Amino acid sequence: MVLLKMKFTQQRRVRLAQGLWLLSWLAVMCGAFIFCLGVYLKTELLRRAEVMDNAEIHVVPNILMMVGLASIGTNWVASRVCQDSMDASRFPRWKVLLLVWFGAAALLCCLLVAVVVLSYALQGRLEESLKVGLRNGIRFYKDTDVPGRCFQKETIDRLQMEFRCCGNNNFKDWFEVQWVSNRYLDFTSKDVKDRIRSNVDGRYLLDSVPFSCCNPASPRPCLQHHLTDNSAHYNYEYQAEELNLYSRGCRQALIDYYMDLMNSTGPGVLSVILIQISVLVSLRYLQTAVDGAMALENPEGNSEGYLLEKGLKETLEEVKANVLDMLKFGQVDPAAEESPEAAGGEKAADSPTEKAASPPSTS
């Protein structure tokens, strides 16, 4: 029961080979495109690596880069195969390689599908990573004199200005940490001493935000300090003020940015999957059709091309049996060493009985 049988005349085989050659070069370009996409995504993730706690999300661009490179190689091999397919003397040498090739191409398609699924599934992990990273960034904002953390301030400031966001969830995150370093606090001042005594940990907490939270679109010069105190500023109401600072949190801003990036690459990856599958199917048809033609008396006659020789279930069982055989091959050896000896022993035991049996028959 052959799967999806199709008749192929010589003309049709030639057309298939030519079309497949073009398609495989197109697939090479697509592989290069996937690689570049992976590199671009990796660069964008690395740029903001200081506000990410772990690098789990990097599995998406890593897979894209590997698949891109592998796909360039695989499709180049496909183009060589279909160049040789019209030449009866050179085609047979590809026989064994083609089995491996089909496995590799199927694996690439599966990996690409996995990438698309992962880019949606890892959103939660990315959010967690950003949450922890931003929280640390805000906590270490003041530590511009501590080695390893001295660039946190600049990183967070530039992040907030570029992505037009403030704080982790919103600007109130800045009220909960001390973001002014002790080096710039006058500990003899009454105001400072009061603030430090007002909380358990002895931190200097303010209802203020850094300048990078300021929104340039506000009609009013930026109000950074005493944000919750309506009487501290003329004509100011804390609850109604919308444009003064950025209202969005940086975690939300970064998630939106990266999800947009990965969603926009989705259609491209899906079309590359389709192209790869069509290369796979066409090469299988070409292989079976050319094999069939070479087996005929007249190589230019009609032959049949098919996807699978037996049905899907039988082919899977056959593949499973082959794989198990290859795995069992290691186990067969000890049994084989014993059986020749046993066979030799049995033969030795048999021959005297035969010899014993034959003389009585002759006498």
Place this chain on the structure above:
Amino acid sequence: MVVMKMKFPFQKRVKLAQGLWLLSWCATVAGAMTFTLGCVLKTELRRRAEVMDNSDIHVVPNTLMIVGLASLGINYFASKICQDALDAGRFPRWKNFLKPYFAVSCFFTVLMLLSVIMSFAMKGSLESSLKVGLRNGIRFYKDTDTPGRCFQKQNIDRLQMTFQCCGNNDFRDWFEVQWISNRYLDFSSKEVKDRIKSNVDGRYLVDGVPFSCCNPSSPRPCIQYQLTNNSAHYNYDYQTEELNIYLRGCREALVNYYMGLMNTIGAGVLSVFLLQGSVLVSLRFLQTAMEAVAGKENTEIETEGYLLEKSVKDTVKEYLDPVLKFLLLKNQVEEGTTSTAGPAHA
């Protein structure tokens, strides 16, 4: 007195035609590139058009775009001419076309060189335009409720953040204007009344700068207000503080940016100019060499090619005479008709 005579055997003529064909296609691509560079420069100038007082500097990208388009046409015809050059039957039809063609091509090639020179020479004009534009921007910073000026604040803020600069010459420009709108000033407060009385025009002047002047690289949270008052902030010295706010003025920052852009573009256009010049010179040699072959039976003879038949002075006179006659002749004719009409009436 022929200018730059050269001998051209048949093989050399063929090589010249082939080389010129390739060169003219390269020059076409270069012309397209010049047009693109002109567009890029124009876009960049327009992005910051709100802080420029006049658009004199736009003559540079406009010229580049015109020259780029013209060069596409010039090089297209050059490739067509040298394709026909070796064919004795088709070359003569270009005969009348070539003289005006060379005149127009030389004009546009010289214009290309002029645009490069202008991009260096117009630095002063750009600087004065930015000076006035930025001064107005800073003055109208507070007028977010005045139609036509309501985006000045946002423009200046984003400009200062992008170019990492503060004020016109430096941050002290903000001390001289009122950049906080009256809508946000409490006129019943003593401090506000004191400040307003302290100067002639009744403006609320502070020694403070907007938040967009703050430098993120500073290890200290930004100090925006009371900049000249050392005692207002702990461990702060006005004279030695360098990283707190941007020290560079926006005029200098923008001039440097645009000069850098125009220098890069100028270098590219200069090489395009050399390429274009070599195309025209080669075409001239090919034309004169092929003209000597015309009418001869044996087309494979050796001929001479030259740049100019007469000396430079004579050739310039020859080209300018028709133009001058066209301009002056009208006057001569008018004078003649009026003088004849006068006696006729009398």
